[in-house]
Amino acid sequence: MNSVKMTSTQLYSVMYLSVLVGVFMYLSHEGMSISSVDTLIHSLLLIVINAVFAIPVFYYVSHCDSGILETFSLVSPAFSKVIASLYIFLFTIGNIRTVARFDLFVTSEMFEQTDMTLFIIAIIIICALLSLLGIEALGRGSIIFSVIVVGASLLIFFTNMQEFDSLNFTPPFLSDGIDFLKDTMSISTYTVVLGVPVLYRGEIKGKMSKSLLMFICSVSLTMFIVILTIIGTLGTFADYQIFPSFAISTIGKISLFERLEAFETAAWILCVISKITFFMLIVSKCVEFLFPKINKKVSPAVTAIILSASVIIISGSIKRFSFLTSLWQIAVPYFIVVTVLPLAGCLLIKKSKINKRKREFSEAENA
Amino acid sequence: MLKKILIYGAAALAVGIGFLQFTGTQKLGTELSELMIIQSMGIDVEDDRYSVTVEILNNEQTGSANGEVQSEEKTKIYSGNGETVSEALSEIIKKSGNRPLYAHNRAIIIGEEAAKTKLTGILDFIERDYNTRATVPVAIVKGGKATDIITADVGMNVIRAQILENVLEESEKVSYSQRMRILDVANYKYEQTTSLVIPAIKTVKNNEKEFYYIDGSAVFDKNNKLSGYLNEQQSMGLGFLKNKIQNGVIGSDIDGKQKFSVLIVKSKTEYVINTDGDIPEYTLNVKLSVDLDEIDNGAYSFDEKYIEKIENAVSEEVVKMMNRSLYETQKVYRQDCLRFGRRLLLYDKNAYFKYNDKWEEIFPEIPVYVNVDVQLRRLGEISFFKK
Numbered sequence: 204m205n206s207v208k209m210t211s212t213q214l215y216s217v218m219y220l221s222v223l224v225g226v227f228m229y230l231s232h233e234g235m236s237i238s239s240v241d242t243l244i245h246s247l248l249l250i251v252i253n254a255v256f257a258i259p260v261f262y263y264v265s266h267c268d269s270g271i272l273e274t275f276s277l278v279s280p281a282f283s284k285v286i287a288s289l290y291i292f293l294f295t296i297g298n299i300r301t302v303a304r305f306d307l308f309v310t311s312e313m314f315e316q317t318d319m320t321l322f323i324i325a326i327i328i329i330c331a332l333l334s335l336l337g338i339e340a341l342g343r344g345s346i347i348f349s350v351i352v353v354g355a356s357l358l359i360f361f362t363n364m365q366e367f368d369s370l371n372f373t374p375p376f377l378s379d380g381i382d383f384l385k386d387t388m389s390i391s392t393y394t395v396v397l398g399v400p401v402l403y404r405g406e407i408k409g410k411m412s413k414s415l416l417m418f419i420c421s422v423s424l425t426m427f428i429v430i431l432t433i434i435g436t437l438g439t440f441a442d443y444q445i446f447p448s449f450a451i452s453t454i455g456k457i458s459l460f461e462r463l464e465a466f467e468t469a470a471w472i473l474c475v476i477s478k479i480t481f482f483m484l485i486v487s488k489c490v491e492f493l494f495p496k497i498n499k500k501v502s503p504a505v506t507a508i509i510l511s512a513s514v515i516i517i518s519g520s521i522k523r524f525s526f527l528t529s530l531w532q533i534a535v536p537y538f539i540v541v542t543v544l545p546l547a548g549c550l551l552i553k554k555s556k557i558n559k560r561k562r563e564f565s566e567a568e569n570a
Numbered sequence: 571m572l573k574k575i576l577i578y579g580a581a582a583l584a585v586g587i588g589f590l591q592f593t594g595t596q597k598l599g600t601e602l603s604e605l606m607i608i609q610s611m612g613i614d615v616e617d618d619r620y621s622v623t624v625e626i627l628n629n630e631q632t633g634s635a636n637g638e639v640q641s642e643e644k645t646k647i648y649s650g651n652g653e654t655v656s657e658a659l660s661e662i663i664k665k666s667g668n669r670p671l672y673a674h675n676r677a678i679i680i681g682e683e684a685a686k687t688k689l690t691g692i693l694d695f696i697e698r699d700y701n702t703r704a705t706v707p708v709a710i711v712k713g714g715k716a717t718d719i720i721t722a723d724v725g726m727n728v729i730r731a732q733i734l735e736n737v738l739e740e741s742e743k744v745s746y747s748q749r750m751r752i753l754d755v756a757n758y759k760y761e762q763t764t765s766l767v768i769p770a771i772k773t774v775k776n777n778e779k780e781f782y783y784i785d786g787s788a789v790f791d792k793n794n795k796l797s798g799y800l801n802e803q804q805s806m807g808l809g810f811l812k813n814k815i816q817n818g819v820i821g822s823d824i825d826g827k828q829k830f831s832v833l834i835v836k837s838k839t840e841y842v843i844n845t846d847g848d849i850p851e852y853t854l855n856v857k858l859s860v861d862l863d864e865i866d867n868g869a870y871s872f873d874e875k876y877i878e879k880i881e882n883a884v885s886e887e888v889v890k891m892m893n894r895s896l897y898e899t900q901k902v903y904r905q906d907c908l909r910f911g912r913r914l915l916l917y918d919k920n921a922y923f924k925y926n927d928k929w930e931e932i933f934p935e936i937p938v939y940v941n942v943d944v945q946l947r948r949l950g951e952i953s954f955f956k957k
Contacts, residue, residue: 315701370912371757374919440704440756443697453703454753 211400211407211414213342216349218396220477222422223352225393226429227448227471228304230528235386238434238441240373245383245390246426252391253419256538259545263401263552264411271401271548272492278551286544287489290402293536294489295506297395298482299513302327304527305475306518312449313468320518324511326472330479331503338403338484341477348473353425355470359463360428362455363436371438385530392533394422398540401548402485479510603629606668609645609731612716613655614681615688622658623649623717625731626666627674645729647721655695673701676735678708678752679771681716685788685796689766693759693794696752704753707738710788712770712799722773722780734782738769741784745809745818745834746802748787759794763911763929765903766790767808770799789903792930797903800895807895810856810888810942811908813839819863822887824879828867832860832884835947841913845921849932850914853939854892860884861948872949881944888942896938904934 229237236242254261267274272290275283302323309319333341378386397419400411433447436454441447452467487502517523526532607627614621625645650661659670680692696702711719724733742749747769750758758766770788773780786801787808800808809815815837823829842853862880899907911929915922925932 370909370916372916374916377919437704437753438757439760440753443756443760450704450753454705 208406208408209339209342209403211409211411213339213346214400214403214407215414215418216345217338217342217477217481218399218418219349219421219425220345220352220474221396221481222394223425224301224304224471224474224478226426227467227474228308228446229448230304230307230445235389236378236442237430237447238371238373238437238439239377240375240434241378241383241386242390242430243427243434244375245387246423246430248387249391249394249423249426250419252387253394253397253423253541254416256391256542257397257415257419257545259542259549260398260401261412261415262549263545264404264407264415267404267548267552270403270405271544272489273405274548274551276492277555284493286547287492289539289544290489291486291493293540294482294485295509296532297536298479298486298506298510299517300527300533301475301478301482302510302514303517303524306514307524307527308446308449308471310518311445312464318518320514323514323518326476327479327507327510327514330476330483331507333476333480334483334487334503335500338406338481338488341480341484345477348477352470352474355466356425356429359452359455359467360432362457362463363432363451366454367435368438371434371436373434388534389530390426392530392537393426394419395533395537395540396481398542398545399485401545402488483507604668605629606648606663606666606670608670608672608675609729610677610679610720610734611672611675612679612681612711612720613684613692614715614717615684616651618687619651619653620655620658620684620688620692621649621651621717622655622662623647623720624659624662624670625720625729626668627729644727645731649717655692671701672699673703675702675706676731677738678706679711679716679719679734680708680768681711682713682796684716685710685768685790687795689790689794689796693755697756702752704756705751707735707769708750708752708755709734709738709769709771709784710796712772712785712788714772718773719771719782722782723778724773724780724782734771737771737782737784741769743816745806745815746784746786747805748809748812748814758907758909761909761912762926763906763914763933764909765792765797765905765907766794767800767905767907769805789899789905789907791903791905797905798898800898803891804895804898807888807891807893808899808908810837810839810892811854811895813837815839820860820884820887822880822883824883828865830865830880830883831863832880832946833863835859835861841917843914843917845914845918849935849937850918850921850925851937851939852910852913853941856888856892856940856942858884858888858942858944859947860944862946862950877946881946884944884946885942888944889940892940892942896940900934900936900938904930906933910936 263271272283272287275286305326306319306323309322310317313319314322376383397415400407400415404411429448432451433441436451437444437447441450444450449464449467452464455463457463483503483506486506487499490502491497491499606624607629609625609627612623614623625647628642628644628646646666648662648666650658650665652658652661663670678696680689684692696708709719719734720730722730724730738749741747748767750766750768755766755768758764767787767789770785772783772785774783775781786799787805788799789797791797806815806818809818815834818834819831820834821829821831836857836859838857840855840857842855844851844853899905906929910933911922911926914925
């Protein structure tokens, strides 16, 4: 286990930045309209949805002092290795999605008509190097990054407020019940990192539940503000923009200064670097759990190669980006990471406690 | 040490790349002098082919040691033709030898013929283009070509696009027309019940010099084909109907004799929609605050009755403007460029979904009632007293 412990605030800062990547580089799912007020409601319902689905996470972090892999290994070392492999698979896929989305953003909004593969690979290498510093260093950096990103986002919000048009809004509950639920779920899948605290429980100092709830609320509030700005400023036009969050940053201005998207882009790149590094660290942690004697540099290097290869393969054709908008490919990892695995961990804790009590009871009886 | 270098290095990289967006380096590997920094773009259709005229910054100007620009115009004009807007622009690239940068574009002007036949294709190009800003204003040339606007002789060594942009912005502030940016155009276009209305522009000659003039608004049908125009007064009426009036001047008279003008200080239009009948009914309550600007025979005495007369005269004038505008949009063009359908969606979505598919038939029949409440706020700098 890592001897350096981090605070829960540091971990949540990294998680917050990871979620913001999804929010800022939002790509609409088939049939979902971001310009509908329903999306605002989804962002508020996110608190309830996440709080409910993350009950096992809450239970785990408040009843156990070790990471979920260590807990599984106490019962079945082989099973814990399967779980570690599952985490590696899910977070590598998650990282590929992040890199592909960033590639799409860079080549659509920043440097269009330019092959930016080398630039993306350079970012991946930087992230791999950053991941060698460990989660605690990333956590410290992320607190500063979060302040910068929130500041840049608030700037965009306030400069866009004067452009709000009441006719851009729609009446609530435009979509029918099933679609409404589906869209709520699709928004909540952006918070897949909610399941990460159970993985790092052993490396976090102090209690985590309260700050976890704060994290859920702050994510929801951020989404609400971003979506409110998108709807108020862009209206239906948002549905026809590949990155509506970027489109709003091109609209606001302060006096003569109109290029606010430059601030926003810088902030987003900070988020992307944090997220890719964070996911690399999660993969490294699981790889080290599978192969305790492995050199620490191997996992980031292999992950960087996989990510670079995926960028080269995906970047060439827009058809290959389709997996970015497939709801099921995001929803399934969310349930596994946020609910299923932590729930299994909780059941193990409960079972071991019952067994312990039974043992104590039978020992007392024998005595 | 390595930690600090990496973390700060990553932050510096992110900020650096972000700030690259301020510059022409958005086109990587391109010098600023190799870029065609487009200031305004005019699109026409001739013989079913697109013709594009652009005003670009003359960034190859030579400068003296003290930084002053020597000779040459501040901007250059290029034009090209093609089967698509993109092809026409490619021809311009061939002629100029530079790559286009649309991020600094100040105005998009569309010729009348293009507005009649090819607006949808033009809008697709504008919306799809990567670095066209959504806030660029759009205007239609009334009875003419976009190239006449882009190449107009509006002064020596001026950036025409800058004047064009100012004219479009100012005309909105004085309520002669309502601005339509790319994003507004897109919203009108995508709304099922709404039809486009875009400011109409033309040039007028005065002593051999040309001036830009906003001459009302162009009204489109649901297929984005030009239906006709609203004149200045009707455009102002449209502003009241759409709750988009900022400032402006209203002229009227008392008992058909004493002419006067008032300045609009504030205007707010409230919508009341009644969906109980067969078709929805709209009642528009306008609250207008004005300052007296001029009376032709210089009245210096104002009692309450006299002030009421002024207020009533302004109210009647605004009602007339709104009714003329309503008549043109509802009865003549039969196009909902007032976003009545959208307002119905916000007010009563069930009623909206009852009517939205046959809105084109329903809109012209909708009863609209207009009430205008005018408050005279100030009388100007001349003192007021009762004799």
